Amino acid sequence: MVIFNKTDWFQLMEFHYPPVLRITFFSVLLSTYSVTIIGNCVIIFIISVNKHLHTPMYFFLINLSILDVLLTSTITPKFLSLLANGSGTISYSGCMIQCYSYFLMGETDILILAVMSFDRFMAICYPLRYMTVLSPRLCLYLALGSWACAFVDTIAPTVLVVHLSFCGSNRINHFFCDVDELLKLACTDTQYLNLLNFLLSALIVFGSLILIIVSYLNIIIAILKIRSADGRWKSFTTCSSHILVVFIFYVGTVFMSLRSVKSSRVDFNKLAVILNTMITPLLNPFIYTLRNEQVKNAVRNLWTYIENRSLHSQHTAITRNH
Template structure:
């Protein structure tokens, strides 16, 4: 793997990436813990948010540790098995996240358009099926292309011009005809990315129509606020994902592709906990409750007037 920048730039990248990775892990673990332990947050929306946070942890971990190793000591070597695992996990987890975001748009559609039927339709069993279905569909969707990549012959250079095992770069190193595999990858990516995006757009068209029918401006704003966090996450994630899907049409803009990967795997998982806590009153109340509980425990353990 290659990352051609000056030592000063690499040190800066390492510091920023290490900070982002640490904050991402802590933030998403806190989100999972708060939702799991707070009975007031045991609703379909927060169940899917747990899935999203868990995915963010795995997604950024599929890239960041190896990238940090590359930056800190210049270790650009990765085994063939490790490369295949990284390639598969990256696209499997990315596909799962796309599907979970689409499922979350359906959740918001039911909550805004059919509030009286919301809990009756989105039962715990259906939520579990939707989440498991997203994971299963992503597994099947990325399995066939990965099997075909594993069967390729590599007889030339073994240097990947990227900071992870990107499938497009692997196909360029193969001495096998990869036209069919390139077409398959593009079709699968287009089906998942643009298919899910269409579902999200249609859901929000109905949501906007339903919100505009609310007579009071306060009611309209309150309804829109419940969707704003999801909209922000969708926008940030899809900006990088759509450009990655279109790269095979425009050619090999590798540096731009690196930026798109960073946006999807590093920036989005980093921002998700802040987006859902800063714009969600229920989560903020749960965070304050957790903080107050820590203060009370500290007082009980040390006694009033003493420092923890």
């Protein structure tokens, strides 16, 4: 039996597809990754430079965009490398860092979505107290608290995984260092560590889901009390983008709960990772821009400003030449 040293490498899954098909997948994934990074960075920039968007809702949206960039960057570059080469390796330390980063960003993402539901609850149910209660200081504390809770929740299992001994095959049946696949390579019994991972993850996932459900139950009650149809629709549209993002994210979470299901055609775990780390971060900027008039107006104003600056530069250049 071969025992792994901390300087050894893990072999990630191989892609036994024809080169043409791998190139196609690579091109699609690279395009998706590029659009994701650009889209989220544009959201961050627009909110940062537009004073009209300096509200709690958009502060949390900046946090969500930052997390989307970090989350997809944890997985996608290595995935691109695998598609380009057909197979690939990752160092022991790199594997542990990737494993921890993925779950840290993922759990923080879930907590930020829960905080955003509380933000919508305050905006709709207590509009007069909204800006007073959700002060800049409280918003900062809520964002930092989300990061801190995710850090504490994920650090203990990671430390335990780092101290495991790995032996036998070094092949990980995934395109990144998934903790469940790592535990399968351990020399010792890991059922207690599996249980710990499940309990800590459930605490974050279901705790956040309960907060989201309670917030939206109160939001629905408040909306139904509004007499005018226009008022009800306006209130609903302020949280429709968040509802859609939460739905997409938790679809991936449901898929991950089905990871134990055996299927010759579909691996739910890999599908969930692709959905939560590549598709959701790609869709979020479009969801929040296409369904939000304030963001769309900010984009239009920015584009108009860029065009005017370009025309002014051209006019100045022509004047100088003459």
